[in-house]
Amino acid sequence: MIGSLSTLLPLGVQNPLFWILGMPLFGSLFLACLPNWHHAVWVNVLISAATLAAAASLLVVRPAETLLFFIDDFNIYLVGLTAFVGFTTSLFSSAYIGRESRDRRLLPQHLRFYHSMYQAFLFTMLLALTANNIGVLWVAVEAATLTTVLMVSLYRTREAIEAAWKYFILCSVGIGLALFGTILVYLAAQPVMGDGVPAMAWTQMIKRAGAFQPELMSLAFVFLLVGYGTKVGLAPLHAWLPDAHAEGPTPISAVLSGLLLNVALYALLRFKMLIAANSHALQPGPLMIAMGCSSIFLASFMLYRRGDIKRLFAYSSIEHMGIITFAFGMGGTLANFAGLLHMTMHSLVKSAIFFAVGMITQAAGTKRIADIRGLTTSHPFLGWSFVIAVLAIAGLPPMGIFMSEFLVISSTFARNAWLAVPVMIGLLITFGALIWRLQGMAFGRPGQLVADSERRHQSTFVRAIGMIPLVAHLVLALVAGVYLPDALVAWFQAVGKLLG
Amino acid sequence: MNPAEHLASFGRISYDTAHLIGAVILMMSFGLLYQRRLTAVIRTYSLQAMVLALAAAWQALVQDAPHLYASALIALLFKGIAVPFALNWLVRRLGIHRTVETALGIGPTMIAGVGLVALSIVLVLPVTASSTAMTRENLAIAMSVVLLGLLMMITRRNAVTQVVGFMSLENGLILAAVGAKGMPLVVEISIAFSVLVAMALFGIFFFRIRERFDSLDIAYLETFRGERR
Numbered sequence: 001m002i003g004s005l006s007t008l009l010p011l012g013v014q015n016p017l018f019w020i021l022g023m024p025l026f027g028s029l030f031l032a033c034l035p036n037w038h039h040a041v042w043v044n045v046l047i048s049a050a051t052l053a054a055a056a057s058l059l060v061v062r063p064a065e066t067l068l069f070f071i072d073d074f075n076i077y078l079v080g081l082t083a084f085v086g087f088t089t090s091l092f093s094s095a096y097i098g099r100e101s102r103d104r105r106l107l108p109q110h111l112r113f114y115h116s117m118y119q120a121f122l123f124t125m126l127l128a129l130t131a132n133n134i135g136v137l138w139v140a141v142e143a144a145t146l147t148t149v150l151m152v153s154l155y156r157t158r159e160a161i162e163a164a165w166k167y168f169i170l171c172s173v174g175i176g177l178a179l180f181g182t183i184l185v186y187l188a189a190q191p192v193m194g195d196g197v198p199a200m201a202w203t204q205m206i207k208r209a210g211a212f213q214p215e216l217m218s219l220a221f222v223f224l225l226v227g228y229g230t231k232v233g234l235a236p237l238h239a240w241l242p243d244a245h246a247e248g249p250t251p252i253s254a255v256l257s258g259l260l261l262n263v264a265l266y267a268l269l270r271f272k273m274l275i276a277a278n279s280h281a282l283q284p285g286p287l288m289i290a291m292g293c294s295s296i297f298l299a300s301f302m303l304y305r306r307g308d309i310k311r312l313f314a315y316s317s318i319e320h321m322g323i324i325t326f327a328f329g330m331g332g333t334l335a336n337f338a339g340l341l342h343m344t345m346h347s348l349v350k351s352a353i354f355f356a357v358g359m360i361t362q363a364a365g366t367k368r369i370a371d372i373r374g375l376t377t378s379h380p381f382l383g384w385s386f387v388i389a390v391l392a393i394a395g396l397p398p399m400g401i402f403m404s405e406f407l408v409i410s411s412t413f414a415r416n417a418w419l420a421v422p423v424m425i426g427l428l429i430t431f432g433a434l435i436w437r438l439q440g441m442a443f444g445r446p447g448q449l450v451a452d453s454e455r456r457h458q459s460t461f462v463r464a465i466g467m468i469p470l471v472a473h474l475v476l477a478l479v480a481g482v483y484l485p486d487a488l489v490a491w492f493q494a495v496g497k498l499l500g
Numbered sequence: 501m502n503p504a505e506h507l508a509s510f511g512r513i514s515y516d517t518a519h520l521i522g523a524v525i526l527m528m529s530f531g532l533l534y535q536r537r538l539t540a541v542i543r544t545y546s547l548q549a550m551v552l553a554l555a556a557a558w559q560a561l562v563q564d565a566p567h568l569y570a571s572a573l574i575a576l577l578f579k580g581i582a583v584p585f586a587l588n589w590l591v592r593r594l595g596i597h598r599t600v601e602t603a604l605g606i607g608p609t610m611i612a613g614v615g616l617v618a619l620s621i622v623l624v625l626p627v628t629a630s631s632t633a634m635t636r637e638n639l640a641i642a643m644s645v646v647l648l649g650l651l652m653m654i655t656r657r658n659a660v661t662q663v664v665g666f667m668s669l670e671n672g673l674i675l676a677a678v679g680a681k682g683m684p685l686v687v688e689i690s691i692a693f694s695v696l697v698a699m700a701l702f703g704i705f706f707f708r709i710r711e712r713f714d715s716l717d718i719a720y721l722e723t724f725r726g727e728r729r
Contacts, residue, residue, distance in 0.1 A: 135684065138689070139688060139692045142692050149699070165707070169653070169662065172666055173666065176646070179677075180642075180673055180676060195683075215629075
């Protein structure tokens with residue numbers, strides 16, 4: 001048993017997966033034992049940086065595939081993105097946490113827990129992304145839910161507990177249904193693949209997916225779509241998402257939006273690839289297109305009624321996940337390319353927005369949009385960065401989101417012009433809502449609260465540390481919008497083909 | 501599988517026993533919907549978990565898969581004994597209302613439950629035409645248990661009954677997993693779920709959650725959503 005396990009697990013030091021998964025796992029245990037949170041903040045940053053370095057080494061060394069873990073063109077980029085945003089968020093978190101702790105909103109014992117859970121969360125996401133076994137994938141997504149539930153409830157306010165409970169119950173049911181779907185996939189594969197571990201290894205399954213029982217695969221996909229779709233936040237299964245984003249600490253909102261939703265969608269896409277390889281099973285595309293469109297529409301209308309700044313951008317995340325799901329539902333190399341690009345851009349820009357929102361709510365002392373006014377006057381640098389980030393997420397050129405949205409719509413037009421119409425309408429409605437909200441927050445006379453908080457300065461160094469991730473993300477999104485390197489384009493195209 | 505072969509699997513002891521145990525689990529699911537008192541709900545859940553342990557042990561014997569005994573043991577010790585004990589303690593400790601508060605009456609819930617069972621049979625039996633009879637029937641029963649658990653979560657107000665609904669849904673999932681011949685990772689999945697359940701109980705205790713959070717007071721909802729001006 002132990003002998004067979006050692007061949008399955010990445011235990012060699014020369015294997016990048018050993019470091020990618022090992023760093024956050026042992027980091028989490030180490031941080032749980034570290035009593036001083038001042039040290040924990042920097043240890044957290046260091047571990048995240050080391051994980052990022054390990055992820056970067058994947059470009060050079062690609063580990064051999066085992067029955068439990070594998071790296072292919074698709075997940076290598078998500079591993080990189082996750083490690084990168086994980087690292088920048090840990091930087092932002094170092095500035096954010098210092099402020100929260102000084103304002104006595106978080107106690108030292110909470111912070112110890114927070115840092116440990118942060119690394120545990122990164123571990124579960126990286127585990128989900130590198131898992132070859134669909135059972136391990138499921139366990140990892142479940143564990144990611146657990147760690148984030150704990151972090152959403154960190155503030156211990158009634159709202160935070162309610163949000164965490166709602167998130168917990170809804171996503172538990174969601175992953176429960178996803179497990180049922182996973183069991184059905186195994187049952188569909190078992191007559192072809194035989195009993196045991198190979199019948200759950202994705203790389204083995206995809207080779208013979210054409211021979212799986214098509215009816216069982218169709219039924220399974222419905223369960224998987226509803227199950228993992230709950231975690232992606234697709235309407236009408238999105239109810240947990242705005243609350244969880246709004247009530248947790250802001251660095252967690254950033255990784256929830258920027259990373260966890262991607263991971264859930266990644267799980268769904270792996271199953272979509274399996275079912276698409278089976279010509280007799282149902283077409284996954286139309287279902288995904290329908291869910292995507294409903295998310296875009298619901299979120300775009302909901303944006304107008306939001307009074308809470310974090311909730312506003314949570315709904316914007318639902319909209320963007322809708323666009324990405326729609327793009328992958330359309331399928332074809334170009335639409336998949338657009339979906340992948342949009343996934344990347346949304347991760348970068350949305351987490352940048354949450355970094356800005358975190359600093360804004362700390363400066364203004366409130367999350368109410370009505371009380372936040374004149375940011376460009378009171379905090380020029382933060383204010384203008386926020387303006388740029390919101391314009392980017394609304395889809396204005398020259399930022400990367402514009403390019404990916406343009407690609408989604410133009411590729412849809414080429415295939416079925418009528419399908420592009422609802423997406424365009426949804427995008428326009430969203431655009432209006434975001435610009436309208438932005439105007440009030442960014443311009444005009446600074447509000448009373450904003451001016452008051454100016455007196456409570458944070459040291460310049462810490463503020464700069466908090467600002468670096470925001471600027472870095474926006475610069476990357478801008479560069480991607482203006483110029484994508486040929487190598488990256490070729491690679492995205494290759495993945496787009498892989499996705500079918 | 502042709503009808504003759506299908507008929508032949510009736511009367512075989514391995515199939516009949518699995519079928520019987522599955523049916524008892526399904527009955528317990530209806531029992532959960534029917535109970536009006538919290539202690540009775542918890543007792544019914546405990547019984548269901550114990551029967552599930554029996555189902556897992558039977559599958560371990562029939563499939564010759566010793567790792568399923570571990571699943572059976574988890575179901576028996578954790579879900580059948582520890583969880584009900586903890587739930588009873590919670591109800592006493594937090595002074596939770598002892599009668600089950602329903603969002604939908606018992607009668608309509610039972611009718612909806614029967615409808616869900618019919619739905620799962622109609623869905624599962626045709627799509628598993630080429631599987632063995634054991635897989636087919638087991639899957640149909642497991643899916644019914646999952647859907648009934650979902651129904652219970654929707655129609656009960658109290659946080660404890662909601663969690664019991666989730667755990668009974670999970671019993672259905674484990675039933676499906678042990679019935680899938682040769683499925684790996686079943687034990688790991690049982691453990692992962694146990695952690696989830698332990699978290700839920702811990703959450704109820706730690707945050708003193710009594711009600712499910714859907715207060716009928718709209719004013720409260722508005723403050724919560726940050727929409728009140």
